[in-house]
Amino acid sequence: MNLFQHSSSQGQGFVFKQLPISVKRHTSQAPCTWGYEREEVRAACISCFSQPCRKFSPAEISAPPEIDLVRDFNPDVCPVDAITWCSETNTPKIDQDQCIGCGLCVARCPVGAMYLSDGKATVGPPDALVESKLTRVDEAQAGTQDNQLKRLPKVQYLAPIDDDAAVLSVTLKLTSISDQSKVVARVTRNVLVALGLRAALGREGNVHHRMDGFLTWRGGAGGPLEIEAGQDSLEALRAILDSLAVLHSQFSWPLLELKPLIVYVSLPTERQEYWLVNRDIHRILGLRIPSVTVGALLLLLWSGEELSLETLDKIAESLGAKTIRQIIADILEREIDLPMKAFGILEPAR
Ligand code: SF4
Ligand code: SF4
Secondary structure: OOOOOOOOOOOEEEEEOOOOOEEEEOOOOOOOEEEOOOOEEEOOOOOOOOOOOOEOOHHHHOOOOOOOOOOOOOOEOOOOOOEEEEOOOOEEEEOOOOOOOOOHHHHHOOOOOEEEEOOEEEEOOOOHHHHOOEEEEEHHHHHHHHHHHHHOOOEEEOOOOOOOOHHHHHHHHHHHOOOHHHHHHHHHHHHHHHOOOEEEEOOOOOOOOOOOEEEEOOOOOEEEEEEEOOOOHHHHHHHHHHHHHHHHHHHOOOHHHOOOEEEEOOOOOOOOOHHHHHHHHHHHHOOOOOEEEHHHHHHHHHOOOOOOHHHHHHHHHOHHHOOOHHHHHHHHOOOOOOOOOHHHOOOOOO
16 A cells, blocks of 8 residues: 555646736735736635645655654644545545644645634635636646646745734643644644655654654754653653764764754743753753744744754754744744743743
């Protein structure tokens, strides 16, 4: 069985008669608009055969072949299995009760058809005006559609998100969801891929490679990923040091060239030894171990940003300040509208 084969048998989709010159998101509560020379029309699902809102490609969730790490081949974009395919409308179908509003599917749709309405992903089929811009095709034209999607202007975020506090709601759901570790691991991997990295999840199997995951950054740098759904911040540090040692000793990666990352749901509290030990690791070994939260990554994603090595280095250098608020605000070029210390998303909660 090919795990990456999409389960839908959609049969039909659309191609553009003429590509729009812009794809703009004016608000998070509505689909984008497709801009043409003389008019704008509301974006809608073109039933694309590759369905990036639902599935990652094998390359996006793989590690370099020499690192025999990947054990989790689940290509689903939705971390809570809320998306299926509706054969009647030929569009993704969202289970509104399941959806936690992470916005991953929204960010992945290249035509800007999906949006969050009241914190739930929504997608509508094309109306008559939109259909006038499209031609219905069958799967034999999947290549043409794919080429058009590659040439389509990237979604522009004129008003990226109305409400930063939405990350509070997602974070809260992640702290109370059943099967929490698995969902947090999947949302972390998936948001990192959506931010432009290759992210592979490991964990089971070979006891020598027990790292949670491996990240390949733009430009080719690599590093271990540790995901901490709870508050065991020192264990996360120990685990990532272990992963760095394995990558250095078994795979000959130069230690100081590795780019490690720990992702928390909430940053360790000020009282936890994490901050002190992490500073000592830098002082003694010369290694900086940056930490971010799922919420901080979502703020970047919702604004159409990518996660660059430059940002990672800034986060690593800010360890002493115990906050990532200003770094995220600088990237978004605006203040973050989240109460201080809220759930440890941008600074420790206590
Ligand atoms: S919602 Fe977007 S990504 Fe998903 S099938 Fe429709 S056009 Fe493709
Ligand atoms: S917003 Fe997140 S949880 Fe909701 S359907 Fe999309 S990917 Fe799934």
